[in-house]
Amino acid sequence: MNLMMQLLRVEGLRFARNRVNLYVLAAFGLLLVVSAVWAGLAARDYRAQVQTQAQHWGQVTDAARDAAAAAANAPPDGAKNALAAFTLGRSDHAIARLPASGGLVLSARQFERLSPELRVSVESRHADARKNDVLANPLLDGLGVPDFATVLALLLPLALIGLCYGLVQEDREQGIWRLVCTQCASLGSLLGAALLIRAGAVVGVAVLASALAFLIDPGATLASFAAWVACLLVYTLVWTAIAGLCALPAWSSGAAAIGMLGIWLAVSFVTPAALAWVANTKDPMPSRLDAIVAMRVAQQDAEVATDDLVLAWYRDHPQDRNPAYTSHTWPVTFVPRFLAQDQVVRPLMRSFDDVRARQLETMERASFLSPGLALAMGADRLAGIDASRYLRYVDAVNRHEDAWRAFLVPRIMGYRGLSADDIVRLPRFDPASIPAQSPLSALWRLTGLGLVLLGIVVACRGRLRRP
């Protein structure tokens, strides 16, 4: 123990006196701080936007309540009442939002890109791009906006490579290692101390930058931060073990650097792409273009059957038939049509989210092969945007939309419209059924990999004896 402390002190001094190490740490820290500030601000903007939209919806319902109260005192006008209910029922402000979790700052832009706000409607929300799609510049999406978790997943290994490469090989090239071998009884401990100092420095900078990001986001939680720090520790463990492995062979320092870079390229770029390919082969994503054809078939069928659908609706809901109206026109004639159309389109659209969730499940199981991917997926869970939660969100929105329609459609079809009391009792989206999942359960494989790699380093420490 005493020896280890001495080694740590000596390695610490050696580390701090090498200016290149400090430059690497400074560059790493600077980039992380920039990304943290950007991510924190993006998360803060998003949460503010949620507040504004909630206020808009409040204004819309207030106005509708006032109009309903005024209509109650005016002569009854069923068509007008039905239209008012229909207008509210398809309002752009009727948003069912996926609540962001405490770790939103880790994948803030990714969260926004994945349509976290779906508009429920008495019309079909799937046919209208304005209901679900996100407005974004494709150029920025293509370049990859610097979500904090992604930036960290890419840069942390590079910082470690920068600090660790040539750790033993360079000493060998300079003839120092021969001296070290003769003077140090435990070369493994020496390498361990050097790696520990470097891993500590890198993870320290990463934790501080993360703390900054979490502090800027007013919705961040301590539990998310603690889980994220755990993810960072595991991630650093894996990369430290890889750096330790690359220090063992008797390569040149240049070859060691190229080897480490090669590993980084392979696990950061090639492995995720390969895993995505495997996942897509196992669960092929249906074609969005084919979905257009299927959607139009449903639209056309419903359009052709409009009159029959209206008759069928009244036949099934005799209590909601208003005897004052024997012939019907828009919007009443359209509502059963939208309902029929959605019975086909909704499962079709859900199948994309379903396949995506299954693909990500496959990838998550093998994500330990790409530590960066595992970290990004863990961050998605902490942000609340992982695919399985998104699928549960889509299901919750569909249930909410059913309740929304069950409440509004009879009032439209029966020409009753909405009373002021009805507007107060409008169904509300309850996001409680879609809790965020902890990323830690998915990280155990990565932890296992890190420990195995570390075990190999320990087992092969005898190779350090080569002068």
Next chain:
Amino acid sequence: MSASMMPAQAGASMMGVIVLKELRAMLRDGRLYLLGPAVLLALCALLLSSANTHLRQQDERQSVDAQTRAQWALQGDKNPHRGAHFGVYAFRPALPMAMVDPGLSPYTGQAIWLEPHRRNMSRFSAAADATPASRFGDMAPAFLLYAMLPLLIVSLAFNAVTQERELGTLRMLHSVGVSGVRLMAGKLAALMIALGGVLLPSLLVGGWALARSGQMDADAWARAGMMALAYALYYTVFAAIALLVSIRVQRSRQALFALVGLWVAFVLVVPRLGAAAADRLVSLPTTSEFWSEINRDYQEGFAGDGNLAARGRAFDAQLLQQYGVARIRDLPVGATALRRLHRDAYADRVHEVHFADLWQRYDRQQQIIAIAGLLSPTLAMRSLSMRLSGTDLSHQQDFESHAETYRRDLSRRIDEWDSASTRGEVSYDDKYGNNALWQSISPFAYAAPGVGFVLRSARLDMAVLLLWLVIALGLLGLSARRLQP
């Protein structure tokens, strides 16, 4: 004459010797044997895979286009306006070069729904279904070309001078009178020849894949040629930078360190920081803000135009006066369709203002990123590559504006037919449109703009890339002149 030729001939001969020596050294070193075939294999695999995907998507697009057209043309008896609302889809054809660089295609959406009253966004982007793997880079041939190939250059060239210095051979070369400029020119030439050797087979594979698409015309070959030239310039920039760093630092370790740092900055950091800066400096409206503002301006009208109801009353009055009748129902033409034409003309104006503003914002964001290209040749090359592949924002804008022109024309022609076929006010439930009407509308046809369009829109990117080339070669030349053992 012969005397004056001698130094030049000697110089050329010396250059040849240096190039040969460098090539031999590279071949003896394991790096080229290890990394070259790996890069070549990866590039060929990506090219073939991308070509297959491109052909499959092309077939699928054509098939779906034909199906949606048939759905439009055979929708049967309907109210013309309801038929128009069924709408058509515009699918953007991909240029053959898109198989090399899909660029923004995964993010721009695959189709636009064209319907009356409103201009829709392009929808169904592949990125919506992408896995988190895409966050680390889209595995396309272009990604390998602009992001990974520079690493091959770095790994081949980082110790080009430092090793000579460490082994003492630089001093020997200096003592026999080899000038630094010739030495560097030889090393640069050898590096580019080695790179050419690695890339040439993939160029043949790429050419074969392009030719197999059946879409290659003179314009497409011109684009391909320009892309090859642009990449050659880009790699020259990286090779010059690698040699420059190798001259400026004392040891190979430092050179590798600095070059990997530069690669990280050029490929990973600057593009993301550029995107972040553009995102923060030029904000975009949210989806609901964008559509709400369009709706507000349509309902309330621009300053001085009056609201929707007032505009409608004024139009009705004009109609009554024009046809000399007292009631709308007495009009000899279809008033419902004429009213719609009038309303839609205003809606088109409103959409145009808001979409122009949106595209201006995109454009300003793009300019910020182009400025960031001054800090990274990769950014300029990437942008140029997307433009030449027809997968950039300007090609998307061109497609969307053509689709919008078609949408307005389709809507107007249906309404004009409607107003000519009816009288006064008509119920929305009357079905007097039929297949003959739908089939009278010609299908949407779009041809991407030619290479001249690319040259105009890519001026800034080309200028930035050339600037990088001039600066990199200039600094390399200056440093080579002062090269000391």
